[in-house]
Each structure stands twice: as structure tokens, then as C-alpha cells.
Amino acid sequence: MRISSRGDVDPFIVMDVMENARQAEASGRDIVHMEVGQPATGAPNAAIKALSSQMGRAPLGYTVSLGLPALRQRIAQLYKEWYNVDLSAERVVITAGSSAGFLLSFISLFDTGDNVAIGDPGYPSYRNILKSLGLNPVRIETGVDTRFQPVAKDLEQGNLQGLLVASPANPTGTMLGHDALKEIIDACAAKNISFISDEIYHGIDYGKRAVSALEISDDVYVINSFSKYFSMTGWRVGWMVVPQSHVRRIERLSQNLFICAPHASQIAALHAMDCSVELQGNRAVYARNREILMKGLPKAGFANFAPPDGAFYIYADVSDITDNSRELAAQILAEAGVAVTPGLDFDPIRGHQTLRFSYAGSSEDMIKAVDRLIEWHRKTL
Numbered sequence: 001m002r003i004s005s006r007g008d009v010d011p012f013i014v015m016d017v018m019e020n021a022r023q024a025e026a027s028g029r030d031i032v033h034m035e036v037g038q039p040a041t042g043a044p045n046a047a048i049k050a051l052s053s054q055m056g057r058a059p060l061g062y063t064v065s066l067g068l069p070a071l072r073q074r075i076a077q078l079y080k081e082w083y084n085v086d087l088s089a090e091r092v093v094i095t096a097g098s099s100a101g102f103l104l105s106f107i108s109l110f111d112t113g114d115n116v117a118i119g120d121p122g123y124p125s126y127r128n129i130l131k132s133l134g135l136n137p138v139r140i141e142t143g144v145d146t147r148f149q150p151v152a153k154d155l156e157q158g159n160l161q162g163l164l165v166a167s168p169a170n171p172t173g174t175m176l177g178h179d180a181l182k183e184i185i186d187a188c189a190a191k192n193i194s195f196i197s198d199e200i201y202h203g204i205d206y207g208k209r210a211v212s213a214l215e216i217s218d219d220v221y222v223i224n225s226f227s228k229y230f231s232m233t234g235w236r237v238g239w240m241v242v243p244q245s246h247v248r249r250i251e252r253l254s255q256n257l258f259i260c261a262p263h264a265s266q267i268a269a270l271h272a273m274d275c276s277v278e279l280q281g282n283r284a285v286y287a288r289n290r291e292i293l294m295k296g297l298p299k300a301g302f303a304n305f306a307p308p309d310g311a312f313y314i315y316a317d318v319s320d321i322t323d324n325s326r327e328l329a330a331q332i333l334a335e336a337g338v339a340v341t342p343g344l345d346f347d348p349i350r351g352h353q354t355l356r357f358s359y360a361g362s363s364e365d366m367i368k369a370v371d372r373l374i375e376w377h378r379k380t381l
Contacts, residue, residue, distance in 0.1 A: 009128035013345045017329060021339040032369040033361060035339040037170060037313065039231040040361045041282050044275035047232075047268040060263040065254040066247070067094025067239070067261060071270045075239055078273060082202070083212045087241065093250050094269075096261045097236040098200050098225035102129055104253050105221045108246065109162060109194045110135050116162035119150045121315060121346035121354070123170045123198070141349070147306055148172040148315070149180070152187035163188055166198035168210055171315040171346045171356040173201075173308025178211045185216050196221045200238070203229030203279070205310035206287055219243055226265075228311070230272045231282060237265035286312045289359035289366045296370030297357065301377040312360040315343070319353035321381065329355060336376035338369050 017035045025031050042048075054060075066072065069089070076089040095101040102125070110116060112134040118126045119142045130137040138158055142148045150165055165184065167176040176184070188195040197213035199222055213220045225238035238261075242250055254260070272279075293314055294307060304317035322328045325342035333339050343354030359366055 006132045006134065009131050010124065010348070012124060012128075013326070014341045017333070017339055017341055020330070020333060024333065024337070029337055031333070032338045032365050032372065034358045034369055035341045036360075037228070037311075037358050038233050038360055039228065039282065039312075040365075041231045041285075043232045043235060043268055044230070044272045044278045046275050046278075047270075047272040050271035051264055051268045054267055055264070060267075063094075063260045063263050063266060065251050065258070065260050067092070068263075068266045068270065071266050072239075074270055074273050079212070079214060079241075082209075083215050085212065085214050087214065088244070091241050091244055091247060093240045093242065093247070093254065094261045094266060095223075095238045095240055095254070096258050097227065098198070098223050098238040099125065099129075100254075100258055100261070101223040101225075101238055101240040102126065102196075102198075103133075103257070104240065104250055105196050105223065106130060106133055106135060106162075107253055108242075108249055109196070109221065111161075114161040115159055116164060117150070117154065117157075117160050118164050119148065119166075119169070120349065121148060121171055121343060121351065123166065124345045126164055139349070144306055147174040147309075149174055149176050150184060151180070152183045155184075155187050155191060155193060160191070160193050162194040162196065164196040164198060166201075168201040168205060168308070168310030170201070170311060171313045171341075171343070172306060173311040173313045173315070174306055175205065175208070175210055175309040177208070178215070181211050181213065182216045185213060185220065189217070189219065194221070195219075196223065198223050200225040201228050201311040204283055204286055204312060206290060206308070208309065210310055214241060221246075226269045226272060229279060229283070230269070231279070232265070232269065232272065235262070235265040235268060237261050237269045285363055286359065288363050289361070290314075292363065292366045292370060293357060293359050296366075296374065299377075300370065300373035301381050302355070302357075302373070312358060314357045314359070315346070316355050316357065317353060318355050323352055325352050325355055331380075332373070332376065335380065336372045338372050338376075 343351030
């Protein structure tokens with residue numbers, strides 16, 4: 001059967017690590033999971049109770065493609081609470097997770113063959129979704145000097161139609177401050193480059209809060225999700241904010257591609273937004289975990305990393321240990337019982353010398369992981 005080149009995308013290596021860890025657990029081993037960026041906590045309790053109480057009242061059929069009006073309004077209220085931004089609920093679109101938001105954004109903004117810049121290291125699905133749509137991901141090599149974030153001068157390379165920036169970023173956890181974000185948004189506007197802001201880790205920050213692109217401009221696409229701060233990864237519900245003039249085109253695309261986000265997930269998401277005490281308790285755990293790893297990883301031989309501003313990752317340079325991060329990750333899993341992700345997922349060029357450690361689990365697991373890694377380092381390196 002004939003096949004399309006659109007499917008020729010790279011595998012998501014972290015899923016392979018996850019499967020290897022599962023197999024190790026099936027054989028009876030105790031594994032600490034630091035490979036996947038998934039909160040150990042579930043959806044907020046009040047959200048689950050609210051959904052349970054509604055499920056018996058009426059069938060949960062299709063919603064309108066833009067999403068439940070009450071949820072769109074509550075998200076608009078969130079921008080006032082978090083950023084002091086007055087946002088019309090009409091500009092909010094509910095999506096089937098942030099992945100659907102990226103797909104809708106790329107189709108809405110770009111034509112086949114367009115060039116869209118993304119920072120490396122970065123979330124691998126950006127690159128692979130772009131490729132599957134016949135778009136050209138343009139790699140911006142970032143480093144410690146810019147805290148692994150693109151800067152305005154990076155836009156001078158090539159003929160760009162788009163730029164996607166994540167702050168806080170996966171895998172580094174670094175953020176752009178207001179001035180740096182404004183500089184790059186203004187540079188995009190001057191060059192007629194569409195700007196997409198991935199804000200799915202907002203709410204998980206340490207010290208300074210994350211800045212939304214909507215604090216700077218209305219002429220941007222913003223993508224967010226209930227997966228991370230709201231601990232609802234498997235519910236597959238997120239949102240995007242687009243300029244008013246783009247709402248109808250996104251609605252048409254969403255109607256045809258997805259119909260709507262899951263109705264049940266939208267109900268849970270609506271009530272999750274009022275669970276700030278529980279959610280801030282989760283964030284406090286991430287903050288403790290961050291400190292555990294920042295103190296413990298150097299003792300285990302992983303000292304070269306930029307302290308994360310947000311999210312729940314540490315991205316470590318292991319070039320002093322190996323030139324094959326995939327083999328190193330496999331060795332750590334086999335010998336220490338700790339699952340970590342090789343950097344090749346996030347940077348195909350330099351990722352063979354990096355590892356990502358996720359600290360989205362419990363503090364007890366993070367202490368156990370550090371102890372195991374220190375012992376492994378003592379015996380091995």
C-alpha cells in the first residue's frame with residue numbers, strides 16, 4: 001500500500017524509556033519514574049466530585065466546538081486573576097489537550113512549506129507535528145548564555161513565517177521575563193512572523209511568576225493545558241487564546257478535525273479552576289522536589305544544569321560522562337532503578353550529551369532517586 005512521507009517523523013524516545021521501565025517493574029523491580037512529565041497527583045478532588053454528580057443527570061454529548069461557554073468564561077477570568085489581563089471569553093477556544101492546540105495553530109497560521117522556528121532543546125512534538133503538516137521546523141540552537149531561550153537576533157536566520165516559544169520550557173524549565181518576551185514578540189511583529197506562546201507550565205514557577213504573551217500583545221496565539229498545573233494529563237483538555245479575527249477560522253478547523261474536546265473533561269476542568277488550595281499544595285511539592293534534585297544531582301555526578309525557573313524538569317549536560325545519552329539512560333535504569341530521559345528527544349544534534357530529570361513525582365520518590373543515583377555514581381563513575 002502507498003504511504004505518505006508525512007508519517008516519517010522521529011519516535012518519542014521517552015515512551016520507549018517508559019516501556020522499558022514498565023517491563024522492569026513487571027519483572028519485580030522497583031523503579032523510580034523521572035522520565036515522563038506527568039504529575040503524580042490526579043485531577044483535583046472537587047473537579048472529580050462535580051463531574052460525578054453531573055454524569056447521572058444527562059448524557060454528555062457533543063459540546064459546541066469552541067467549548068462550554070462557562071469554561072471559556074472561567075478561563076478568561078483566570079487571566080484577570082493571574083496576569084491582570086482583561087480577556088474576552090470569545091477569544092478562548094477549548095481544545096482536546098494542548099496537542100490539538102498546536103495542530104490548530106499550525107494549520108491556521110501556516111501554508112505548506114512555511115518555515116517555523118523552534119528553540120532546541122525543545123518539546124519534540126513541535127518538530128514532528130510541523131513535519132507531518134509539510135512545514136519546515138527551523139532549529140534555533142540555544143544555550144546557557146540565553147538560558148536555553150530564543151532571542152530576537154535569532155529571527156535573522158532565514159525566511160521565517162513563524163516562531164514558537166515555550167516559557168517555562170520543556171525540558172529546561174527556564175523562562176523569559178517580561179522585557180525579553182516583549183523584545184521577541186515585537187521583533188516578530190516587525191518581520192510579520194506569527195508568534196505562538198506555549199504556556200502549558202504556567203502556575204508552576206519558583207520565585208518570579210511566568211509572563212503571558214497576552215500581557216504584551218493581542219496579536220499572538222497562546223496555548224495552555226489542564227495537564228500540568230491542574231494535574232489532568234489523561235483528561236485531554238486544554239485551551240488556546242487567539243485574536244478575535246481568528247476565532248471563526250479556528251472554530252471551522254476544530255469542527256472538522258475534532259468536533260469538540262471531551263465533554264466530561266470540560267466539566268471537570270471548569271471545577272478544577274476553583275481548587276487553588278489543592279493545586280498550590282501540588283506546586284509546593286514540586287518546589288521541594290526541585291530543591292532535593294538541585295542539591296542531590298551534583299553529588300551523583302550531574303552538576304551541569306541551569307536551575308529551572310518553572311515546570312518540573314532539570315536538563316543536565318552529561319558530556320563529561322558520555323557521548324551516548326541513550327545508553328547512559330539505559331544503564332541508569334538497569335543499574336540504579338531510575339528511569340530518566342535521554343536528551344535526543346529534545347535536541348537531535350546535541351541531545352546525545354544531555355539527560356532530562358522530571359521531578360513531577362512525590363518527594364519520597366525524589367529522595368529515593370537521588371540516593372540511588374549517588375550510590376550508582378559511587379560504584380560506577
